[in-house]
Amino acid sequence: MMTTYTVSQGQLQVHEGEAACLDGAVWIDLLNPNRAEEQAVQARLRVEVPTREEMQEIESSSRLYREDDALFLTAPFLHGVENNEYGSTAITFVLTNTALVTVRYATPRAFSTFAARARRTPGQLLGSPDAVMLHLFEQVVDRLADILERVGADMDKASQAAFRSARGTGKANVRDADLKHALLTLGQVGEVTTRANETLLGLNRILSFVAAEKALAVRKENQGLIKTLTRDVRSLVEHAGFLNSKANFLLDAVLGIINVEQNAIIKTFTVASVALMPPTLIASIYGMNFQEMPELNWSFGYPSALVLMIGSALLPIWYFKRKGWL
Helix, strand or coil, X not given: CEEEEEEECCEEEEEEXXXXXXXXCCEEEEECCCHHHHHHHHHHHCCCCCCHHHHCCCCHHHHEEEXXXXXXXXXXXXXXXCCCCCEEEEEEEEECCCCXXXXXXXXXXXXXXXXXXXXXXXXXXXXXXXXXXXXXXXXXXXXXXXHHHHHHHHHHHHHHHHHHHHHCCCCHHHHHHHHHHHHHHHHHHHHHHHHHHHHHHHHHHHHHHHHHCHHHHCCHHHHHHHHHHHHHHHXXXXXXXXXXXXXXXXXHHHHHHHHHHHHHHHHHXXXXXXXXXXXXXXXHHHCCCCCCCCCCCCCCHHHHHHHHHHHHHHHHHHHHHHHCCC
């Protein structure tokens, strides 16, 4: 679907689908475009809209390049955070002197948020094609910052609950549930930070490329945004790396707690099996059906065997406790 944004005398006009109007449009947003929409944009702006296969290429020369007066900028963007279905989708920005074209096959929340903001303040956000692109990047960076803050807070809550349960003497099923929740949260943090870092690195490459071409691609009043965005992106890259390192540390700690508890369980079973070996041996001896057994006709044979089995079971337990193994 094609959506066009046109600003005329301070008023924003938004057209979607078949009603989309390319004349005077400052932002042309292509979501899952069909061939007819691609041809209409190519005829209007005289630029070739990249295909989905071309957008997936990972070479830097295929993602960032210039053709005549148009810049073609492609980067992966995080999406699906709202549904806990994290993914990355390649989005291409085609920046010309008259319009910005975005080609995408998914809708990150930053795009819908920016479109809503643009409806309220079109003059500020949609003043020029380069302003649209830079303010859209600004919205993406703000969204990533919110996501990283949220996953960081979730990680802290999960780790605190896991350590609190490990230190306490509560029920084992509650402790296991807290540890499981902590593991799932830490895995989620690793997934989010990895994909967010991928988005941030892609943005950083785009901003570096645009900065080199800013004399021709970016108006003078918008060039300050490039430095601000570059600084914000680098700080978020550092923060994402910090969260990833913290998640790895907490993951090792939680796995260590689980190993300690599993060792305690195995030790309990080991002690129980060792304690039951002598009684089992005694019961096996007196369970044999030999005719000549001295204790077979003894009136105190049965209680004596029971006392002997109990004593042989308690003796290893006493020894283990004395050694500090229990």
